[in-house]
Amino acid sequence: MIRGICYAVLVVLSSTAPTAWAQVAVDELSAEHATLGDYAKFRFPLVQGEGEAAQRINTWLQVSLLEHFPGGPGQTPFDAVWPKEGQWTGVTSLDYQVVTNAAGFLSIVFNGEYTGAYPSSFSQSYQFETQTGQPLFLATLFTEAGARKLQDRVDAMQIHDIDAFLQADQPNGLDQQEAEIQADLYRECRENVRAGLYDEREWQLRADALVMIRGCGFPHAVRALNDLGDEESRFDYEALTPWLSEYGHCLLVEKRADCPLPRPGPHGVFMGEIDGRFSVTLVLGAWSGPAWYAYDKYKVPIRLHQEASRDGAVVLTRRADGETTEIFTFQWTDDGDLVGRWQRPGRPPLPVHLH
Template sequence: MSAKHATLGDYAEFHFPLVQDKTKAARRINTWLQVSLLERFPGGPGETPFDAVWPKEGSWTGVTYLDYQVVTNSEGFLSIVFNGEYTGAYPSAFSQSYRFETRTGQPLFLTTLFTDDGVQKLRYRVDELQLDDIDAFLKAAPSSGLDQEEAETQADLYRECGENIRKGLYDEREWQLRADALVMMRGCGFPHVAQALDDLGDKESRFDYETLAPWLNEYGRCLLLEKRTDCPLPERGPEGVFFGEIDDRFPVTLVLGAWSGPAWYAYDKYKVPIRLHREASKEGERVLTRRDDGDSTETFTLKWTDQGGLAGTWRRPGKVPLPVRLN
C-alpha cells in the first residue's frame, strides 16, 4: 500500500506492506501491523490507510515518514522492519521490527522461541556487549571535535545509559529474525537535542541459530534450526490477534499487545478501532475496558481456554452480559 501526503514535500510518499491472500494467517499479519503502526483495522474508514497517524493538512504533528523492508520471507516465518519519523515538538526517527510465524500469522516474541532462562541469557549477553562498548569509550580520550561542556555532557549520557542497562531497563530491545541469525540492536537512544554526541550509535549483536541452540525452546529449535514448517504450534502467549463473536451474532476482532497500545477491538462490519484499557486481572481473568471521559462504558472479562483462545463476557453498565468467544 502507498499514498502521498498533500503537504509534506519530499516526505510525501508512505509505503506499507499488505499480505494479499484470504487466509486467517494473512488477516492476522495485516491486522497486527496496521493496528500497531497505523491505528486502524484493515479495510477501515478513511481516504488512505495512513489517515489516523499522519499530520493533518497544514500541520507537522504525526508520522511524517514511513517505509518498510522485508528482512526474511521463509516458509516458517516472516520478518519485517519499518523505518519512520514522528514529528511532535521535533522530528524523531524510529525503527520497529515485527516477526510472524506463517501458519497462523500470530506475532513471534522472544518468549515464543526461547526458554525463560534462554531469554534472560540472551538479554544478559547483549547487555554485556553494550556495557563493554560504553566502558571502553569512557576510558578513551574525548573526541577532539568536542568542547569541554559537550564532552562532559556526552560522558554523563553514556554513564546514565550504562546505569539503565545495569538496572534492567533495556529489556525490550529491537530485534530481527534473519535467514540464518537473530540480530538484536543495542544503542543508548540519546535525546534528540544530543543525538550528535552519540558517537557509539546503534550496533547489531548477531547470533547464528546454532549458537542460540542451548537457549531455544522446542518450538524455537524446530522453526529456526530444523527449518521445519510442521512445528507443533507454541502455547499462545498474552499477545496476538483474535477473531470471534459477541453473543454469537456480532463478529469482532481483538488485538492484544500491539505497539500502539495495550488492546484494540473492532466490529468486523464497521472496522472502526476501539481502544481498550487493561485493568487489574484476578483469578486468571483478563479485564479490558473502554473508557469515555474517565468512565467505563463497556467491559470484556476473558479467560484462556484449553484450545488457546479466549472466552468470557462483554457488557455495558447496567446491561446483561453477553458471551464472547475468540480464537
C-alpha cells in the same frame, strides 16, 4: 489534498530460490500526502491471502503503526496517524523493508519519523509465524532461562562498548561541556542496562541468525553526541540451540514451517463473535497501546484499557469522559482461546469466544 492510494508488488521471487524461502506473498500499500514535500510518500506492506494468517499479520501491523483495521474507513490507511493538511504533528515519514521471508516466519522492519514538539525518528521490527499469523516474541522462541542468557549476553556487550568508549581518548571535536554531557549520558545508559531497563530490545530474524540491536537512544536535543549509535549483535541459530524452546529450535534451526505451535497469548490477534452474532477482531499488546477491537462489519478501531486482575482474567474496558462504557472479561482456555463476556454497565452480559 491527498493524491490517493496505489498498490504495487513488492517482492518478485526468483524461480531458482530455495524452497525454504518466499512462503508469504507481500504486496505494498502506498499513499502520498500533499503537504509533506520530499517525505510525501508513505509505504506499507500488505500480506496477500484469504486465510486468517494474512488477516492477523495485516491487522497487527496496521493497528500497531497506523491505528487502523485493514479495510477500515478513510481515504488511505494512513489517515489516523499522518499530519492533517497544513499541520506537522503526526507520523511524517514511514517506510519498510522485508528482512526475511522464510518458510515459517516473516520479519519486517519499519523506519519513520514522528513529529510532535520536535521530530523523532523510530525503527520498529516485527516477526510473525506464518501458520496462524500471530506475532513472535523472544519468550516464544526461547526458554525462560535461555531468554535471560541472551539478554545478559547482549547487556554485557553493550556495557563493554560503553566502558571502552569512556576510557578511550575521543578525538571527536567536542568542547568540554559537550564531552561532559556525552559522558554523563553514556554512564546513565550503562546503569540503565545494568538495572535491566532495556528488556524490550529491537531484534530481527535474519535468514540464518537472530540480530539484537542495542543502543542508548539519546534525547533528540543531544542525539548528535551519540557516537556509538545503534549496534548489532548477531547470533547464529545453531549457536543458540541450548537456549531455544522446542518451537524455536524447530522453526529456526530445523527451518520447518509445520512446527507444533506454542500456546498463544498474552499478545496477538484474536477473532470470533459476541453472542454468536457479532463478528469482532481483538488486538492485544500492539505497539500502539494495550488493546484495540473492531466489529468486522465496520472495521472502526475502538481503544481498550487493560485492567489489573488477580485471578488471571483478561479485563479490558472502554472509557469515555472518564466513565467505563464497555467491559470485556476473558479467561484463557487450554487451547489458547479467549472465552468470557462483554457487557455495558447496567445491561446483561453477552458471551464472547475468540481464537
